[in-house]
Amino acid sequence: MIEVKQLIKKFGDNTVLAGINFHVNQGEVVAIIGPSGSGKSTLLRCLNLLEKPQSGIITIGDVVLNAKHYSRQDEHHLRHQSAMVFQHYNLFKNKTALANITEALVVAQKWGKKEAHQEGLRLLEQVGLLAQANQYPITLSGGQQQRVAIARALAVKPKVLLFDEPTSALDPEKVHEVLQVIHKLANNNTTMVIVTHEMEFAKQVADRVIFMAEGHIVEEGSAIDVLERPKQPQTQRFLRQLS
Ligand code: ADP
Ligand code: MG
Numbered sequence: 012m013i014e015v016k017q018l019i020k021k022f023g024d025n026t027v028l029a030g031i032n033f034h035v036n037q038g039e040v041v042a043i044i045g046p047s048g049s050g051k052s053t054l055l056r057c058l059n060l061l062e063k064p065q066s067g068i069i070t071i072g073d074v075v076l077n078a079k080h081y082s083r084q085d086e087h088h089l090r091h092q093s094a095m096v097f098q099h100y101n102l103f104k105n106k107t108a109l110a111n112i113t114e115a116l117v118v119a120q121k122w123g124k125k126e127a128h129q130e131g132l133r134l135l136e137q138v139g140l141l142a143q144a145n146q147y148p149i150t151l152s153g154g155q156q157q158r159v160a161i162a163r164a165l166a167v168k169p170k171v172l173l174f175d176e177p178t179s180a181l182d183p184e185k186v187h188e189v190l191q192v193i194h195k196l197a198n199n200n201t202t203m204v205i206v207t208h209e210m211e212f213a214k215q216v217a218d219r220v221i222f223m224a225e226g227h228i229v230e231e232g233s234a235i236d237v238l239e240r241p242k243q244p245q246t247q248r249f250l251r252q253l254s
Contacts, residue, residue, distance in 0.1 A: 012035050012036060012037045012038075012039070012071065012072060012170060012171060012202045013033075013034060013035040013058070013069075013070065013071050013171060013202075013204070014033075014034045014068075014069075014070040015031055015032060015033050015034070015058070015067065015068070015069055015070075016032055016067060016068040017030045017031075017032060017066065017067045017068070018030065018031040018032075018054070018057060018064050018066075018067030018068075018069065018078070019031075019064060019065045019066045019067055019078075020050070020053055020054075020057055020062060020064045020065060021065055026226055027050045027053045027226050028050050028053055028054055028057065028064065028226050029225075029226040029227055030067075030227075031050075031054060031067070031226075031227075031228060032228070033221060033228060033231070035171070035202060035204060036202075037200075037202055038200035038201070038202055039202060039203075039218045039219065040197045040201075040202075040203045040205065040216055040217050040218050040219075041203070041204050041205070041217060041218065041219045041220070041221060042205050042206075042207055042213035042216070042217035042219070042220045042221070042234065043055075043204065043205070043206045043207075043220075043221045043223060044206075044207065044208070044210070044213065044220060044221070044222055044223070044237075044249075045222055045223035045224050045229075045249065046224060046249060049223045049224045049225060049226065050223055050225075050226045051175075051206045051223055052175050052176075052206065054223070055095065055173045055175050055204065055206060056095075056175075057069070058071065058093060058171075058173060058204075059089065059090050059092075059093050059095060059173065060076075060086055060089060060090060061095075063078070064078040065078065065079075066078050066079050069089065071089060071092035071093060071170060071171055072092045072170040072171075074088045074089050074092055076088075076089045091167070091169075092169060092170045092171060093169050093170065093171040093172070093173050094163075094164035094165070094167055094169035094171075094172055094173070095164065095172075095173045095174075095175065096157070096160050096161055096164050096172065096173070096174045096175070096177050097160070097175055097177075098175055098176045098177065098179055098180045099180055100148070100153075100156040100157050100159070100160045100180075101160065102148040102156055102159055102160060102163070103148075104147070104148050104149065105147075106147070106148075107144065107145050107146060107147055108135060108140060108143050108144055108145070108146055108147075108148070108151065108155075108159045109128070109131045109132065109135065109144040109145060110131075111148070111159055111160075111163050112130075112131040112134055112135065112159065112162050112163045112166050113127040113128060113130070113131040113166070114163075115163070115166055115167050116130060116131070116166055116167075119167075120167070130166065131144070131162075131166070132144060134162040134163075134165055134166055135159075135162055137162065137165070137195075138158040138159070138161055138162045138192050139158065139188075139192070140155060140158055140159060140162070143155060143159075152182075152185055153180060153181045153182060153185050154181055154182075154185030154186070154188045154189050155188075157177060157178070157181065157185075157189045158188065158189060158192055161177075161189075161192055161193070161196075165196075170202060171202045171203070171204065172196065172201055172202070172203045172204075173203075173204050174193065174203065174204070174205040174206065174207070175206050176206050176207060176208065177189055177193065177205070177207070178190060178207070178209060179208055186209070190209065190212050190216075193205065193212075193216065194212075194215070194216050197216045205217070208253075210238055210250070210253060213234055213238065214234050214235065214238050214239075217234045218233070218234070219231060219232065219233060219234065220232065220233070220234045220236075220237040220238060221237075222237060222241070222243070222245070222246045222249065224245050224249070229243050229245050229246060230242060230243045230245075230246045238250065
């Protein structure tokens with residue numbers, strides 16, 4: 012579903028992604044872990060061209076993009092293969108939970124109001140927030156806002172969901188409700204790439220774990236292998252210092 016070849020991203024002289032290669036199969040859940048500053052967010056952001064890589068080839072679904080030369084249309088197509096959930100929700104503050112979800116359907120995808128409304132309610136039900144449909148973000152807890160953000164990402168029916176530390180801005184008691192929603196999506200065969208600090212969650216939900224450091228993939232393998240029997244000293248050190 013995703014294939015990335017020799018992806019290079021620099022900010023000025025700072026090489027943040029030093030030739031990344033990885034793939035994600037359809038229905039697979041891949042967790043990306045690693046120290047702060049290792050390039051995890053940049054990697055996700057390159058997948059939907061929120062950041063422009065200098066070189067490399069990105070394939071998502073049936074869209075192939077060569078970072079060295081691509082058209083506006085290629086860019087547009089690649090963007091529409093994935094949807095991203097950020098650490099800080101990024102909901103529209105002046106729109107209700109429901110309107111946050113239906114916005115993209117009505118504006119970008121030209122759905123009728125009634126169909127979009129119904130689809131929005133279905134998605135809110137899926138994340139357990141039907142009763143909050145008409146509330147504004149400010150009246151929702153962090154966990155609820157993040158669940159709206161997930162429903163909004165699902166609305167455009169992306170082939171891949173990208174999560175960048177979806178629980179790290181939440182109060183500890185709200186983490187579980189968000190992870191539960193992601194877990195449910197995993198059980199429904201949703202293809203997902205999740206940058207996370209939640210090692211227990213990664214162990215439960217990820218088919219594969221990638222450990223990144225300094226713009227490289229240092230180690231990857233099954234969640235159990237990487238998290239419980241890491242081979243590389245860098246991975247061992249990282250995991251030890253977490254516990
Ligand atoms: P992580 O998500 O693993 O913490 P990031 O991908 O956010 O790491 O950052 C990797 C490196 O890229 C860091 O050194 C960071 O300072 C740098 N970086 C990220 N975004 C930018 C940017 N917009 N401009 C300049 N440097 C950036
Ligand atoms: Mg990050």
